Amino acid sequence: KNQVEQSPQSLIILEGKNCTLQCNYTVSPFSNLRWYKQDTGRGPVSLTIMTFSENTKSNGRYTATLDADTKQSSLHITASQLSDSASYICVVSAPHYNQGGKLIFGQGTELSVKP
């Protein structure tokens, strides 16, 4: 069973519009939650990282929220640009004492921004 589920699987929006991507997780306990952006043919790049005590974190036009009680996170993109077209991956870090932590990746949301 996938412990990190993202929705929607894919999304198409017009340039300039806002959008929100969702991430639900069942990992418990967890250390932190991250959002990555992965451009086509490239490796993931970190956008935000939040610990369980943080509710929101911004990085330019990207704002991530976290509700540790309901185990939900969202990534809100404001005033989308063509360069925002990418896959957005939610990653939960779980404490794993023998290995110093374990990362669990969601399957990603494919965002396409059209002119």
Place this chain on the structure above:
Amino acid sequence: NAGVTQTPKFQVLKTGQSMTLQCAQDMNHNSMYWYRQDPGMGLRLIYYSASEGTTDKGEVPNGYNVSRLNKREFSLRLESAAPSQTSVYFCASSEVPRDSYGYTFGSGTRLTVV
């Protein structure tokens, strides 16, 4: 440019052939990782090296071997490639094991086994 460099970027193998994927980082990171990414699935950890001289299995190690050649380099070897190993492979590094704040990924190697 500082970062993680993977070679090759693309590779096609026949079933049963062997090959080594190379990874090098120039950030003086202690820990390095190999992941595979398949359609509709999240990245899965194959092997990792918490520090120079150590390697450990991840979630999906079967069919792979690794070598931490030195602090900079971490290679992934497929001894007898199978079609199930068709995937995109990513190398990553971090300053400390499973660093919560600093993972850097390479650009990936797209491998097709026919």
